Amino acid sequence: MKPRRRRVVLSLEQALSMPHATLRFVHKGWRVIRIEPTPAGATLPGDPNRYIGKRIVGEDRRSYFIAQNVGKEAIALDLKNPQGRQLLRRIIEALDVDVFCCNTLPRRYRQLGIDYETLSAVKPDLVWAGISAMGPEYPDAPGYDPAMQAMVGFMELTGARDGPPMLSGVPLIDLKAGDDVYAEVMAALLEREETGCGREIHVSMLQSAASWLVTTMPLLNFDCDPSEIGRAGNEHRKFIPTNAYPTADGFVFVAIGNDLQWKRLTQIPKFADLAGETRWTQEGRQQERESIHAEIAGITRRYTRTELMEDFRRATIPHAPIQTIEQVAAMEPIARRMSTSTMPDGRTIRLQPPAVDLDRPAHFAFPPRYGEHTASVLREAGVDDAECARLAASGVVSLGQPKPG
Numbered sequence: 001m002k003p004r005r006r007r008v009v010l011s012l013e014q015a016l017s018m019p020h021a022t023l024r025f026v027h028k029g030w031r032v033i034r035i036e037p038t039p040a041g042a043t044l045p046g047d048p049n050r051y052i053g054k055r056i057v058g059e060d061r062r063s064y065f066i067a068q069n070v071g072k073e074a075i076a077l078d079l080k081n082p083q084g085r086q087l088l089r090r091i092i093e094a095l096d097v098d099v100f101c102c103n104t105l106p107r108r109y110r111q112l113g114i115d116y117e118t119l120s121a122v123k124p125d126l127v128w129a130g131i132s133a134m135g136p137e138y139p140d141a142p143g144y145d146p147a148m149q150a151m152v153g154f155m156e157l158t159g160a161r162d163g164p165p166m167l168s169g170v171p172l173i174d175l176k177a178g179d180d181v182y183a184e185v186m187a188a189l190l191e192r193e194e195t196g197c198g199r200e201i202h203v204s205m206l207q208s209a210a211s212w213l214v215t216t217m218p219l220l221n222f223d224c225d226p227s228e229i230g231r232a233g234n235e236h237r238k239f240i241p242t243n244a245y246p247t248a249d250g251f252v253f254v255a256i257g258n259d260l261q262w263k264r265l266t267q268i269p270k271f272a273d274l275a276g277e278t279r280w281t282q283e284g285r286q287q288e289r290e291s292i293h294a295e296i297a298g299i300t301r302r303y304t305r306t307e308l309m310e311d312f313r314r315a316t317i318p319h320a321p322i323q324t325i326e327q328v329a330a331m332e333p334i335a336r337r338m339s340t341s342t343m344p345d346g347r348t349i350r351l352q353p354p355a356v357d358l359d360r361p362a363h364f365a366f367p368p369r370y371g372e373h374t375a376s377v378l379r380e381a382g383v384d385d386a387e388c389a390r391l392a393a394s395g396v397v398s399l400g401q402p403k404p405g
Helices: 017-027 063-069 082-094 116-122 145-151 172-195 205-210 217-222 259-266 269-274 282-287 289-300 305-314 325-330 374-380 385-393
Strands: 008-012 031-037 055-057 073-077 099-102 127-132 199-204 242-247 250-255 319-321 340-342 348-350
Touching (some): 008 082, 017 031, 073 374, 145 172, 145 205, 172 199, 172 205, 242 289, 250 305, 305 319
Parallel strands (some): 008 099
Antiparallel strands (some): 340 348
């Protein structure tokens, strides 16, 4: 069987949403080349995320940049310059690029020569994917995960009932938008196998996030109580009791999802006094929600977490310890699936696991220096060393900093 050609992704990316999407292509074994701008004035060059967090290797590979950029190449082009835009087109054609991605403001697409119409004229079967705050209809709207969490109602759903709105501890919207790009690109490439045509994909962070409001937004049709679409703390709005309960040495999370589980809970001697005629159904427990939570907390705080978890395990009641990130990283199902990379000094670092098991080792090259692969990629596009030096001298490209000795 003839081996399949390795897919090539070219991505004008920064921050987290698109780098997360293209990391998933890295996980598939595809070649991902990230484009960053050439230096401008006194600002630090390239993706601002290069300079966030603890210095890991040099100035431009700090801790917040590492995990989402392993296994990639990096080039620096000035797409404001006509020569830079011409180089982009040469690269797309010479490298037979399959997918072009970007997460810049939509009003800049045509200015930078990265719009679908321009690039598909170079390669008609190109799959083009962009992430923006609210789609191309809102070309000037910036998309920042925390602000989007506020705008789309996630903050209104997060936090204690009587407390202020809160952000999620995970950048959910950045990651959701990135996953949507991954899924839509995969679908477009599958369609291309049948039609031979590329496709233009726009992912709106707002719409992508709102698609997750499946348990709240539709309730607006049904004269819902405000408590059904507001903050609920650690409780579940419908399944009672579901909550984080105090123990003698921490907390335990318990989730009762149906009447049978409630019955099994009340059959545990410690919790027998919870039983009551009204409480046998979910609807009845909803009426006594506050008192049920208070009574359970009064019981659980008298016992250790280990004692309670053993009771719940025997009764097959869904429960979990509330773990730190360090504890999660040490869990056997996670620890043995972590992706890894090798630092320039030879040390292996462990990263987050891929979303699904891969058919290849989950070990990836350390993230590239700013502009590290500009010269090599340009050579593939037919640019000789003399022209490359001239382009660098005129600021059309950047070759980055020399590798630290």
